[in-house]
Amino acid sequence: MTTPTSDPRQEALAALALGTLPDDERAAMASWLATDAVARAELQALRESVAAFGLMPPQVDPPSSLRARVLAVTGQPVGEVTPFAPRPPHAAPVAPSRLAWPAWWLAAASALLAIGLGAYAWQLRGRVGTLESSLNETSIRLANADAEIRTGRARLVRARAETSILSAPDLARVDLAGQKTAPGAIARAFWSRAQGLVLTGARLPDLPRGRTYQLWVLTSGAPVSAGLFTPDASGGVSVVFETPVSLPAPTGMAVSVEPDGGVPAPTGDIILAGTKVAD
Amino acid sequence: MWLLFALAADDGGAPPHQREADLDAMRRMGSGEAAGLAELYDRHGRVMFSLAFRIVRDQGDAEEVVQDVFAQAWRQASRYETARGVVVAWLLMMTRSRAIDRLRMRRGRPPLQEDDPALLRDLSDRSVPADVLMLSAEQVASLRAALDALPESQRLAIELAFYEGLTHTEVAERLEQPLGTVKTRIRLGLLRLRAAIGEAGA
Numbered sequence: 001m002t003t004p005t006s007d008p009r010q011e012a013l014a015a016l017a018l019g020t021l022p023d024d025e026r027a028a029m030a031s032w033l034a035t036d037a038v039a040r041a042e043l044q045a046l047r048e049s050v051a052a053f054g055l056m057p058p059q060v061d062p063p064s065s066l067r068a069r070v071l072a073v074t075g076q077p078v079g080e081v082t083p084f085a086p087r088p089p090h091a092a093p094v095a096p097s098r099l100a101w102p103a104w105w106l107a108a109a110s111a112l113l114a115i116g117l118g119a120y121a122w123q124l125r126g127r128v129g130t131l132e133s134s135l136n137e138t139s140i141r142l143a144n145a146d147a148e149i150r151t152g153r154a155r156l157v158r159a160r161a162e163t164s165i166l167s168a169p170d171l172a173r174v175d176l177a178g179q180k181t182a183p184g185a186i187a188r189a190f191w192s193r194a195q196g197l198v199l200t201g202a203r204l205p206d207l208p209r210g211r212t213y214q215l216w217v218l219t220s221g222a223p224v225s226a227g228l229f230t231p232d233a234s235g236g237v238s239v240v241f242e243t244p245v246s247l248p249a250p251t252g253m254a255v256s257v258e259p260d261g262g263v264p265a266p267t268g269d270i271i272l273a274g275t276k277v278a279d
Numbered sequence: 280m281w282l283l284f285a286l287a288a289d290d291g292g293a294p295p296h297q298r299e300a301d302l303d304a305m306r307r308m309g310s311g312e313a314a315g316l317a318e319l320y321d322r323h324g325r326v327m328f329s330l331a332f333r334i335v336r337d338q339g340d341a342e343e344v345v346q347d348v349f350a351q352a353w354r355q356a357s358r359y360e361t362a363r364g365v366v367v368a369w370l371l372m373m374t375r376s377r378a379i380d381r382l383r384m385r386r387g388r389p390p391l392q393e394d395d396p397a398l399l400r401d402l403s404d405r406s407v408p409a410d411v412l413m414l415s416a417e418q419v420a421s422l423r424a425a426l427d428a429l430p431e432s433q434r435l436a437i438e439l440a441f442y443e444g445l446t447h448t449e450v451a452e453r454l455e456q457p458l459g460t461v462k463t464r465i466r467l468g469l470l471r472l473r474a475a476i477g478e479a480g481a
Contacts, residue, residue: 011447011462014469019376020446046466049473052422053441054371055326057333062324066342070320073350074313143333150435157431158455212452227457228448239455261448262458 013039017046022261058146060139061132161196161240168192174253176201176274187237187272189253191217197226197241199253204231204271207257214258215241216266218275219248226253228262251276297322301366309357316353323367324349327374334378334442335385344381348373379444418476425475433468436461 009032015021016029033040165171170192178185187201199215207213212230216223224247231237252275257268301322307315324345331341348370352359359366426434432454439450451461 011466014462014466015447017469018440020440020444022446045473046469048476049469050441051368051372052472052476053437054330054375055419056423056426057329059325059329060332062328062342062345063338066324066328066345067317067320069342070324070346070349071313071317073353074316076313140332140338144336147336150438153431154435154454157435228452229455230452241457242460
């Protein structure tokens with residue numbers, strides 16, 4: 001899945017467009033963008049995509065009371081605000097001589113009809129109101145269901161990845177034991193060249209803000225980073241990493257504590273370490 | 280944008296272009312006319328509420344977000360520069376960043392602008408592309424279809440970054456995927472969505 005790109009700044013363009021690029025990376029991006037028209041064009045395309053993303057959520061009607069609360073900021077009575085006021089009807093002048101009794105009768109009948117229609121309209125409005133509120137409830141339920149489905153899908157994606165690793169014919173296993181800074185910690189990793197790496201662990205200590213755990217694959221050469229992870233509140237972890245097919249066969253694995261974002265080579269305390277279990 | 284076009288069409292005979300109408304509403308708000316605000320609310324309140332609700336998942340919070348954004352628009356209307364681009368894009372970006380701040384506050388995390396003063400707020404003010412929200416119904420449909428067609432992991436990564444304001448590193452941790460993979464997925468996914476808008480608009 002990982003497509004290597006020649007310039008890591010290219011990957012950071014998306015974060016810039018999403019407004020999530022950490023501050024300390026922005027200056028370097030600005031100077032690059034100032035000189036590279038291709039990068040500017042890509043940033044523009046990414047920004048357009050991000051802006052349009054605001055239209056993707058399922059549409060839900062706000063409650064009708066919200067309008068008045070929004071308009072209260074103006075300090076002007078809401079009743080005076082009529083942006084789409086219908087034009088006043090053109091009253092046709094009526095010649096007084098035509099108001100003889102058939103006309104009077106007609107006016108009375110019209111009034112009665114208007115009252116009847118008004119009552120009917122009122123009834124319809126009530127029904128529409130009920131329908132609208134039940135539609136809103138349904139929309140909200142749908143939006144919540146949508147969120148649950150996405151969470152479920154995330155779990156499914158991970159479970160599928162775990163299954164494909166654990167059933168791989170070239171499976172290798174590494175048992176990792178807690179080191180002196182966290183003697184109680186324990187973990188086990190499974191690796192397949194074709195499928196990737198799954199790590200499960202328990203009793204990992206909480207990390208201070210700004211620190212993360214980083215998993216290292218120990219090879220005959222320098223340690224290779226498999227990725228970063230954060231344990232759950234109970235200190236447990238179950239994580240899948242996609243490792244490059246070119247990764248040399250692991251002789252062991254280790255977990256260290258590193259600054260947020262990770263480092264190219266281990267620098268912090270080693271929390272867990274272990275060697276490959278013989279086949 | 281489908282909603283905008285529908286409402287503009289209701290306005291009766293040859294409505295001014297949506298973009299012009301919004302700018303005109305902002306100008307009137309700038310001179311203290313509440314009707315300008317009412318007009319913007321009637322046109323865009325629903326899409327803003329839907330975005331806020333999708334992010335905060337709570338009706339009361341979503342309402343407050345929409346209220347805050349319109350209050351800010353009312354206060355800043357007289358200083359609004361047309362160079363900032365389409366008003367609705369500005370409103371939606373403010374909605375997103377305020378909703379994300381609320382989400383972070385609820386989780387006991389500082390709002391984004393305190394962590395990184397230049398992040399989302401800066402983006403909402405200066406970086407909104409000029410014409411992107413003038414999308415036709417076909418373009419919106421095509422965008423949705425393209426989003427649905429993305430691989431799950433790619434779509435989830437983009438959604439976490441967009442709806443929760445997570446950095447690439449945080450997305451990688453949440454999805455328990457390597458950072459490099461997540462970065463590539465988000466970039467390629469967004470570019471694919473942009474291509475979908477272009478194809479439908481061609």
